[in-house]
Amino acid sequence: MSQASPQPVAWPSLPGSPAEQLRRLLAFALLHRLPVAVWRLPGAASPQLCLSFSAEAALTGLPPALTPDAPAGFAFFPFRDSDHNPALFLPGDVFWDAASPAELQLNSADHLARPLLDFLAQPPTGADGPLPWHLSPQPLPHTASQAEYTALVETGVAAIRHGQVVKVVSSRAARQPLPARFDALRAFDSLCQRYPQAFVSVVSAPGAGTWLGASPEVLVTIDEAGIFRTMALAGTQPLAPGMLPQQAIWRQKEIEEQALVSRYIVNCFKQLRLREYEETGPRTAVAGQLLHLRTDFAVNLRAVPFPTLGTDMLRLLHPTSAVGGMPKQAALHFLHQHEGYDRAYYSGFLGPVNLPQAGVARLFVNLRCLQLRPTEAVLYAGTGLTVDSDPAREWSETEMKLSTVAAVLT
Numbered sequence: 001m002s003q004a005s006p007q008p009v010a011w012p013s014l015p016g017s018p019a020e021q022l023r024r025l026l027a028f029a030l031l032h033r034l035p036v037a038v039w040r041l042p043g044a045a046s047p048q049l050c051l052s053f054s055a056e057a058a059l060t061g062l063p064p065a066l067t068p069d070a071p072a073g074f075a076f077f078p079f080r081d082s083d084h085n086p087a088l089f090l091p092g093d094v095f096w097d098a099a100s101p102a103e104l105q106l107n108s109a110d111h112l113a114r115p116l117l118d119f120l121a122q123p124p125t126g127a128d129g130p131l132p133w134h135l136s137p138q139p140l141p142h143t144a145s146q147a148e149y150t151a152l153v154e155t156g157v158a159a160i161r162h163g164q165v166v167k168v169v170s171s172r173a174a175r176q177p178l179p180a181r182f183d184a185l186r187a188f189d190s191l192c193q194r195y196p197q198a199f200v201s202v203v204s205a206p207g208a209g210t211w212l213g214a215s216p217e218v219l220v221t222i223d224e225a226g227i228f229r230t231m232a233l234a235g236t237q238p239l240a241p242g243m244l245p246q247q248a249i250w251r252q253k254e255i256e257e258q259a260l261v262s263r264y265i266v267n268c269f270k271q272l273r274l275r276e277y278e279e280t281g282p283r284t285a286v287a288g289q290l291l292h293l294r295t296d297f298a299v300n301l302r303a304v305p306f307p308t309l310g311t312d313m314l315r316l317l318h319p320t321s322a323v324g325g326m327p328k329q330a331a332l333h334f335l336h337q338h339e340g341y342d343r344a345y346y347s348g349f350l351g352p353v354n355l356p357q358a359g360v361a362r363l364f365v366n367l368r369c370l371q372l373r374p375t376e377a378v379l380y381a382g383t384g385l386t387v388d389s390d391p392a393r394e395w396s397e398t399e400m401k402l403s404t405v406a407a408v409l410t
């Protein structure tokens with residue numbers, strides 16, 4: 001990994017608008033077949049970008065370390081690590097923040113640093129063609145019909161009844177044609193506007209393809225004040241017009257489904273023998289047109305003798321019972337046997353680590369996402385099953401979840 005000390009460099013020409021600058025950085029990355037990630041943090045006004053000078057250097061094995069001395073970059077992890085869907089950690093060779101657009105942070109003395117600055121020095125022509133996004137080399141996943149999804153839910157409920165699993169999160173993929181002149185960067189902007197509290201991202205990397213999403217779910221974050229956070233997010237209902245989130249009434253099914261996720265997180269703390277966590281909730285949380293139940297967990301890392309808590313929790317949490325199930329191994333085995341398609345990076349995790357600031361990490365579960373193909377998008381959604389699940393309701397819940405990101409395909 002070509003990691004040098006971060007070097008601020010002025011944008012080498014008269015900067016255009018931040019949107020033009022972002023397109024220019026993406027054009028350089030994609031024309032050179034390099035991995036690149038753009039994201040907008042929940043509640044933030046503008047996006048940030050991480051560009052790596054080597055696709056090979058992005059291939060990683062273990063989940064990233066979340067300590068201040070660990071490499072800086074952008075994690076992009078699949079649901080399950082495999083040769084088809086490699087775990088990626090994009091080294092943060094170039095970091096750019098649209099909030100301070102006149103400056104680039106170069107963290108590498110790689111031989112591509114000069115060509116990048118030369119490329120950015122040329123003013124954009126305005127006649128640039130569509131961006132050559134990376135495309136996945138994998139075949140399109142099987143997309144379940146309603147009858148197939150019903151059968152999967154019924155098999156899941158039977159597995160719960162027979163005590164093989166306590167909870168399992170079944171999911172499916174759906175295909176939708178791209179509208180004429182679809183532009184993933186404009187779609188990213190549109191997601192940012194529609195979902196100000198989501199983690200909005202577009203990640204494009206050789207081998208993985210291009211993924212666009214607006215996730216409502218924190219996996220692990222560590223902020224500037226050294227506060228570690230995670231959340232138990234589960235249970236879904238539509239936000240009806242005129243309804244206030246605090247008026248939502250939850251059925252026993254959703255309450256139990258979410259409580260299992262909370263219990264799973266508490267068990268992870270227990271495994272690490274950590275008692276000093278704060279638990280808030282469950283409360284109703286808004287995610288676009290949907291409501292979820294959410295419990296927040298926080299630990300002040302400066303008050304506990306546990307410098308590797310973030311790293312250890314990340315390794316225990318992924319994949320959480322909000323995307324896999326409980327007990328974890330039994331649920332993953334069930335999904336492997338019955339789900340009938342490759343989730344790839346859906347329900348994996350993604351986000352910046354030590355970028356731009358050492359000690360700060362923001363990892364989210366890759367939900368409400370789509371994968372770009374030449375003329376269509378593959379969209380993904382899942383639903384937590386319990387013994388009380390009704391297949392028709394679970395199907396319509398996946399439809400509602402798919403519509404979060406499908407909103408940018410019209």
Ligand SMILES: C=C(O[C@H]1C=CC=C(C(=O)O)[C@@H]1O)C(=O)O
Nearest residue numbers: 234235236322367381382383384
């Ligand atoms: C698995 C997904 O959502 C998870 C997060 C929130 C609510 C969920 C649910 O109600 O089933 C899921 O656990 C998805 O969006 O594909």
